Amino acid sequence: MRIAVVGSGIAGLASAWLLSRQHEVTLFEAASYFGGHTQTHDVEQHGRRYRIDSGFIVHNPAHYPLLTRMFDELGVASQPTTMSFSVHSQASGLEYNAATLDTLFCQRRNLLSPRFIGMVRDLTRFYREAPALLDAPGNSPTLGDYLAEHGYGSAFRDEHLVPMASALWSSPATQILGFPARYLVQFMANHQMLQVAGRPQWRVVQGGSSTYVRALRAHWSLHERLNSPVRAIRRDANGVVIDSADGLEHFEHIVLACHSDQALALLTDADEREHAVLGAMPYQANDTVLHTDASVLPRRRKAWAAWNAWLPRDPNEACTVSYCMNLLQGIDAPEPFVVTLNRSAAIDPDKVLARMQYHHPVYSHASVAAQARKPEIQGRRRTWFAGAYWGWGFHEDGMRSAVDVAAALGVPWPIGGAAAHAVPSAAAEMQA
Numbered sequence: 001m002r003i004a005v006v007g008s009g010i011a012g013l014a015s016a017w018l019l020s021r022q023h024e025v026t027l028f029e030a031a032s033y034f035g036g037h038t039q040t041h042d043v044e045q046h047g048r049r050y051r052i053d054s055g056f057i058v059h060n061p062a063h064y065p066l067l068t069r070m071f072d073e074l075g076v077a078s079q080p081t082t083m084s085f086s087v088h089s090q091a092s093g094l095e096y097n098a099a100t101l102d103t104l105f106c107q108r109r110n111l112l113s114p115r116f117i118g119m120v121r122d123l124t125r126f127y128r129e130a131p132a133l134l135d136a137p138g139n140s141p142t143l144g145d146y147l148a149e150h151g152y153g154s155a156f157r158d159e160h161l162v163p164m165a166s167a168l169w170s171s172p173a174t175q176i177l178g179f180p181a182r183y184l185v186q187f188m189a190n191h192q193m194l195q196v197a198g199r200p201q202w203r204v205v206q207g208g209s210s211t212y213v214r215a216l217r218a219h220w221s222l223h224e225r226l227n228s229p230v231r232a233i234r235r236d237a238n239g240v241v242i243d244s245a246d247g248l249e250h251f252e253h254i255v256l257a258c259h260s261d262q263a264l265a266l267l268t269d270a271d272e273r274e275h276a277v278l279g280a281m282p283y284q285a286n287d288t289v290l291h292t293d294a295s296v297l298p299r300r301r302k303a304w305a306a307w308n309a310w311l312p313r314d315p316n317e318a319c320t321v322s323y324c325m326n327l328l329q330g331i332d333a334p335e336p337f338v339v340t341l342n343r344s345a346a347i348d349p350d351k352v353l354a355r356m357q358y359h360h361p362v363y364s365h366a367s368v369a370a371q372a373r374k375p376e377i378q379g380r381r382r383t384w385f386a387g388a389y390w391g392w393g394f395h396e397d398g399m400r401s402a403v404d405v406a407a408a409l410g411v412p413w414p415i416g417g418a419a420a421h422a423v424p425s426a427a428a429e430m431q432a
Contacts, residue, residue: 003409004028004242004251006230006266009036010056010395011386012257013213014070014402017220019255022411025222026251028244030229033210034217040208041290041354046334051208052325054290054339054356056395058083060200063191064396066403071205074215078203081328086305087163088298090313094159095303106302115155122156127194133182134189139365143184144177163309163319169393170286170341170360172318180365187392204329234268235381255405257386257398259283259359267383273376280370281389283359287344292335293351296322296343304336310343318342361389379408 001023005016008029016027033039037055044050058081061068071078084099096110097103110116129150133140141149143165147157158173165176165184188194205211217224225246232243233254240254256263264270264278297304308322325337340347344355361367371390378385384405391397403413 001252001409002026002239002250003253003255004240004249005255005257006233006242007036007256007258007262007387008034009257009387009398010038010067011388011398011402012036012255013038013216014399015255015257015386015405016222017070017216018402018406018411018413019409020220020222023409026225026249027222028225028228028230028242030227032227034224034226035210035213037358038209038213039356040210043290043337043353045292048333050331050333050337051210052290052331052337052339052353053204053209053329054288054354055358056209057323057325057328058202058204059395060202062200064399066399067396070399071212074212074219076212076215077206079206079330081202081204081330082306083199083202084305084307084327085164085167086298086303086308087159087311088303088308089159089311091311095298095300097298097303097305098160099305103302103305106300115153118153119155119160122152123160124196126152126156126161127196130181130185131189131194133185136182140180140182142177142365143179143181146181147177159311163311163321166319167307167309167321169363170321170358171284171362175362175364179363180368183363183368208329230266232268233266235383240382253382253384253409255384255386255402257402259387260361260385260389263385263387273373277370277373277377278385280366282362282367283389284362286341286358286360288356288358289340289344289347289352290354290356291338291340291347291351292353293338293346293348294336295348296338296340296346297324297336361393363393384408 003019003023003025005012005025006028008027012027013034016025019025039055041052041054042049043052059067084097086097088095095107097106105111162173162176166173192199228245230242230244234241239250239252242249242251260278260281261283264274267274297308304324306324306327308324309319311319320341320343322338322340325331325339326333331337374390386401386405388394388398390401406413
């Protein structure tokens with residue numbers, strides 16, 4: 001069959017890679033590179049060259065089994081990394097790095113701070129009590145309501161849990177507090193984050209994450225269309241007509257591996273169900289800067305972590321996150337390489353290496369309910385939807401959605417073995 005895949009993030013890459021084993025596939029990408037959030041920058045500093053990631057960074061075999069399987073099949077090497085997390089409050093001057101007891105109390109005065117000790121106590125209580133949400137009947141409260149109902153302090157809420165979730169989902173605090181509490185706890189439980197010990201070893205791709213994109217392109221056989229934005233899509237009795245920079249083309253099936261809002265905008269004949277489901281899963285833009293300005297990291301070097309949340313003085317402003325890529329990618333360099341989201345004005349322009357804008361899904365009770373309605377639109381009128389928005393918004397979710405689409409179109413993975421879609425879906429895990 002002739003199949004079009006629109007979008008080359010992980011969902012589009014994996015869909016094209018798998019489907020091209022048995023079908024004639026054309027991959028459309030509006031940008032000048034394949035990969036979407038998988039983007040590695042070649043940087044030269046002080047006479048040395050570095051490859052720095054700015055989008056997809058980490059994975060682990062336990063919670064990214066499909067992605068790990070693809071890396072193994074392609075021969076993509078990885079290396080261990082740290083997932084340490086720090087917080088710096090502009091208003092109070094609080095700094096801590098949750099990696100060890102020494103870095104947690106890098107400000108020794110916090111050993112005698114009732115507020116800080118209360119935050120640590122609430123953290124261990126949350127680990128102990130929050131899993132009960134997974135077995136509670138009915139709809140869960142929002143995270144904000146849950147924390148208030150159970151008497152968690154403002155220090156734990158504002159200086160740990162919300163910044164941590166904001167860093168994970170690149171979302172402002174107000175949106176995090178509106179998350180379904182069960183949704184957040186299910187994610188944390190699934191990723192072994194509700195425990196102090198026994199957490200998984202996280203890994204990064206050696207040589208930068210775009211290494212796996214190069215490996216995919218070396219192994220697949222399909223029609224590549226870079227710099228080829230799709231303008232419109234309509235369905236007819238015989239298939240799908242795509243209007244792109246290359247003109248009108250007809251395909252038997254289409255995989256929309258772009259974001260949910262982009263997919264809806266492209267469908268000129270979207271029906272009521274497509275509007276209802278896709279329209280309930282919006283995305284938000286996040287300004288992203290790769291730079292070498294250490295001033296956005298905590299003042300104390302001991303507080304530097306892989307993920308560094310910054311809490312602004314004005315509580316109405318969104319907290320932001322800066323990733324220390326030296327720690328994450330194991331880079332030995334005389335100055336830090338930092339990826340900062342939504343704090344562009346604070347960065348010295350002379351230290352900026354690249355500017356990007358990434359879009360991330362926004363989660364709410366409505367979006368989680370829309371995920372459960374996926375069967376209502378999937379595969380109808382020869383149209384398939386793949387993307388990380390069907391799960392928690394991470395690489396494995398995009399990979400899983402692609403594997404499910406490929407299996408539905410007659411390409412189980414691996415061919416001749418157990419089908420990959422036998423792994424429980426992320427959507428099913430979330431609804432448990």
